[in-house]
Amino acid sequence: MTGYSTLAVEERGDRVVVTLDRPERRNAIDQQMVDELHRVCATLEVQPRILILTGSGGVFASGADIAELRERTAADAASGINDTIFTRISMLPMPVIAALDGYALGGGAELAYAADLRIGTPRLRIGNPETGLGIIAAAGALSRLPHLIGLPLATELVLTGRILTGEEALAVRLVGDLFEPGELLTGAHALADRIAANDPLATQLTKRVLREPAERHPAAEREAQAVLFESPEKRRRMTEFLERRGRR
Known part of the structure; x- marks a missing residue:
């Protein structure tokens, strides 16, 4: 898997590590990144391996690219640009691990919710502030988040835009463990090792x-x-x- 401009992709025998890599935009998810994530999925659907998702520069993903989002129309909403790729990631044959540091907001949070397992750092900030921008969290948060943390808390978060800290996310089991930033990927690989040891x-x-x-x-x-x-x-x-x- 080569030729990516918004992702850094590392392939191993039983896993693939994909790093969202637009540090100048805090890894905001734009159309190019969506297209490249589809390419990753196409490979992993044919050659199933564990997927580890993380972000560069101490940030997972600050959200969808607002400059692009501002120009999207009703037709774009109907096509489900981000929802389609997040659903495809959630349906990959082998488990997906999201290793979350810094901001995981809006579309970045929804990408994290699409993973099977999530770990984070104490400086994680995760949530859905979409209503403050005049839209809804339409790429999976409204369906996945209630299953992950329960309907009452999910309702509070998506209606108020409240952002959870790493410790708060751990307390409600939105993430399964916290690591210091320098140990986050080590923790993700340890989790992948346990999965890979099984059939x-x-x-x-x-x-x-x-x-x-x-x-x-x-x-x-x-x-x-x-x-x-x-x-x-x-x-x-x-x-x-x-x-x-x-x-x-």
């Missing part, structure tokens, strides 16, 4: 079933388990487990 197919099916609507359960679990019960990797891992236990 990739079981991980993919777990993520898929987690996102099924309530009416699809328990059928979705049974369908996924039926696939895994026939998997050679299930037999190999269980055989190794039994052999280790037998040696104790």
